[in-house]
Amino acid sequence: MTETIINFILFAMLISTAFAIVRMTSLFAVIMLASVFSLLTALLFVTLDAVDVAFTEAAVGAGISTVLMLGTMALTARHAKPQTQSNAIPFLVVCVTGAALIYGTMDMPNFGDPNAPAQVHVAPEYLERSIEEIDVPNVVTAILASYRGYDTLGETAVVFAAGIGVLLLLSGLARRRKEDEEEGDI
Amino acid sequence: MFLVAAIALFIAMVLVLIRLYAGPTLYDRVLASNSFGTHTVLFIGVLGFLNGRPDFLDIALLYALINFVGTIAILKFFRYRAIGDMHQRNGAQK
Numbered sequence: 001m002t003e004t005i006i007n008f009i010l011f012a013m014l015i016s017t018a019f020a021i022v023r024m025t026s027l028f029a030v031i032m033l034a035s036v037f038s039l040l041t042a043l044l045f046v047t048l049d050a051v052d053v054a055f056t057e058a059a060v061g062a063g064i065s066t067v068l069m070l071g072t073m074a075l076t077a078r079h080a081k082p083q084t085q086s087n088a089i090p091f092l093v094v095c096v097t098g099a100a101l102i103y104g105t106m107d108m109p110n111f112g113d114p115n116a117p118a119q120v121h122v123a124p125e126y127l128e129r130s131i132e133e134i135d136v137p138n139v140v141t142a143i144l145a146s147y148r149g150y151d152t153l154g155e156t157a158v159v160f161a162a163g164i165g166v167l168l169l170l171s172g173l174a175r176r177r178k179e180d181e182e183e184g185d186i
Numbered sequence: 187m188f189l190v191a192a193i194a195l196f197i198a199m200v201l202v203l204i205r206l207y208a209g210p211t212l213y214d215r216v217l218a219s220n221s222f223g224t225h226t227v228l229f230i231g232v233l234g235f236l237n238g239r240p241d242f243l244d245i246a247l248l249y250a251l252i253n254f255v256g257t258i259a260i261l262k263f264f265r266y267r268a269i270g271d272m273h274q275r276n277g278a279q280k
Contacts, residue, residue: 002236006192006233009196013199013200013203016203016207017203020206026209028215029212029215032206032216032218032219033206035219035223035256039223040226042249043229046230046233047233051245058226058252062252062253062256063252063255066256066259067256067259070259070263
């Protein structure tokens with residue numbers, strides 16, 4: 001009961017924040033609101049016991065994204081241009097997509113259902129055998145590092161490549177700036 | 187007991203959100219956003235005790251750190267009108 005009320009209040013705040021984001025034209029206020037939106041989402045994840053997801057959401061959404069968007073705003077405009085076109089078609093598309101997604105949840109098992117496919121497929125075997133097969137006390141670590149080892153290796157490679165790419169782009173930018181400045185001095 | 191604390195936190199969150207929506211200056215919004223981050227930290231703590239499992243208190247501390255870094259970035263933006271690219275700005279002033 002308490003949990004339902006907490007979820008209800010959090011979702012009410014989330015929706016009002018989303019409407020405020022849509023209505024505002026001051027981009028700075030929108031960035032602040034987006035960071036609050038992310039914090040509210042993180043709180044909802046915490047109420048669902050997904051603490052790790054909540055932490056990623058807070059770190060990426062409220063932390064890094066705010067800084068990146070502020071940096072972007074420093075390079076571009078401070079205010080959104082007032083909208084001149086009609087919003088009817090985008091609104092229709094959003095409504096249809098939302099309805100399809102809600103229809104999709106009809107087949108889903110209830111939250112925390114012990115007979116859900118996610119609970120009965122391979123999870124019991126992992127829980128039963130991970131100690132003797134992998135000998136790592138944390139089952140999540142055993143799954144990520146051993147049962148799905150190649151998957152994790154691929155993810156790490158993708159993140160590493162992305163990091164190298166960003167570093168290359170940034171170093172190229174700094175070098176070009178320096179060259180420009182030297183030319184300016186002459 | 188913890189329920190009362192949670193309700194009080196919700197009221198405080200709503201008040202902060204009203205300030206965030208209404209403005210009127212940017213500084214109100216920065217303060218409101220930072221304050222909302224603090225409320226998030228407190229609410230995660232209260233939620234743990236409310237459910238009888240206060241294991242997530244250390245995670246609430248990490249949220250406090252993220253909130254702090256975010257506020258520093260925003261204030262740096264106010265002070266210098268740029269986040270990381272000070273080089274170009276100094277060059278432009280010369």
